[in-house]
Amino acid sequence: MSLFDDITAGKDQALSELAATTDAAGLEAWRVKYLGTKGLSRQIMQRLKEAPSDQKPAAGKAANEFKNALQAAYDEAIKKVGATAAKGPVIDVTLPGRKPAIGREHPITQTINELIELFGRMGFSVAYGPEVEDERHNFEALNIPPSHPARDPLDNFYINPSVMLRSQTSTVQVRVMEQGPPPIRVIAPGRVYRPDTVDATHGVMFHQLEGLYVDEGVTMIDLRTCLDQFAKAYFGPQMTTRFRPGFFPFTEPSAEFDMSCPMCLGKGCPVCKQSGWIELGGCGMVDPNVFEAVGYDPQRYTGFAFGMGIERMVMGKHGIPDLRLLFENDVRFLHQF
Numbered sequence: 115m116s117l118f119d120d121i122t123a124g125k126d127q128a129l130s131e132l133a134a135t136t137d138a139a140g141l142e143a144w145r146v147k148y149l150g151t152k153g154l155s156r157q158i159m160q161r162l163k164e165a166p167s168d169q170k171p172a173a174g175k176a177a178n179e180f181k182n183a184l185q186a187a188y189d190e191a192i193k194k195v196g197a198t199a200a201k202g203p204v205i206d207v208t209l210p211g212r213k214p215a216i217g218r219e220h221p222i223t224q225t226i227n228e229l230i231e232l233f234g235r236m237g238f239s240v241a242y243g244p245e246v247e248d249e250r251h252n253f254e255a256l257n258i259p260p261s262h263p264a265r266d267p268l269d270n271f272y273i274n275p276s277v278m279l280r281s282q283t284s285t286v287q288v289r290v291m292e293q294g295p296p297p298i299r300v301i302a303p304g305r306v307y308r309p310d311t312v313d314a315t316h317g318v319m320f321h322q323l324e325g326l327y328v329d330e331g332v333t334m335i336d337l338r339t340c341l342d343q344f345a346k347a348y349f350g351p352q353m354t355t356r357f358r359p360g361f362f363p364f365t366e367p368s369a370e371f372d373m374s375c376p377m378c379l380g381k382g383c384p385v386c387k388q389s390g391w392i393e394l395g396g397c398g399m400v401d402p403n404v405f406e407a408v409g410y411d412p413q414r415y416t417g418f419a420f421g422m423g424i425e426r427m428v429m430g431k432h433g434i435p436d437l438r439l440l441f442e443n444d445v446r447f448l449h450q451f
């Protein structure tokens with residue numbers, strides 16, 4: 115077939131295919147096939163050199179007309195499809211928007227932030243320490259000697275014989291005191307780790323809040339007042355607190371501190387096991403041996419320290435019966451708080 119025949123046949127085929135094309139994707143495929151850089155129009159241009167020299171002007175003219183006709187038909191078709199696209203799909207502006215899912219603070223984080231705010235009003239700043247600790251900060255400087263049962267490898271997560279996951283936030287007391295002289299008034303919230311059997315009130319990881327106040331003339335009355343004010347501010351002004359004798363290696367004297375049960379207000383109920391009291395944590399006056407370990411003069415300075423479990427506070431405040439609920443990451447549960 116001659117070039118002229120190919121042009122005529124190509125034009126007929128291109129226009130009939132274009133007439134059958136109704137959408138933008140089909141139009142684009144058609145454009146590539148006929149007007150693209152490797153399309154039929156370009157192929158015809160390249161074949162012009164085949165034409166005998168006396169026919170070249172006419173062939174060139176035919177090829178140009180072919181290209182222009184296809185381009186004009188394409189431009190027309192794209193206008194029609196564009197007009198249809200502009201009409202269609204209808205957007206209902208009265209429909210409500212799609213609400214993005216916004217996360218929220220975990221109840222443990224909420225509680226830690228509340229405690230930071232509350233103790234901040236009593237002049238406590240916040241200190242943090244590493245969760246991987248050495249034995250000096252976790253035990254020795256806290257007056258816990260190598261023979262003490264708390265150092266049993268079965269009761270701690272040792273990484274090597276002298277490095278471990280901290281078992282208490284009291285480590286931060288030591289780190290803060292090592293950084294400089296009194297006065298010191300800090301709280302240290304954070305995670306601690308112990309290989310306990312997991313049940314409704316125990317986990318292998320939990321959160322503690324440690325408090326430390328060191329200065330000249332700090333007495334147990336300051337400790338008593340601080341914790342009583344805390345209980346009233348956090349759980350309500352009707353709360354009363356009490357101290358019971360206790361023992362911790364790093365405080366002397368030591369006490370367990372309890373708060374009147376928020377459920378029954380001291381009358382006795384299943385939550386407080388009919389005692390009327392809820393145990394909040396341990397506390398005491400900083401042992402002179404701890405001061406000596408960090409280079410403070412125990413003749414000049416006194417101080418108090420306390421520690422409490424944050425999970426217990428969250429559970430008490432919201433009436434959550436099982437600790438494990440807090441760490442299962444079930445958003446249906448967590449979204450309640």
Ligand SMILES: [Zn+2]
Nearest residue numbers: 375378383386
């Ligand atoms: Zn009770």
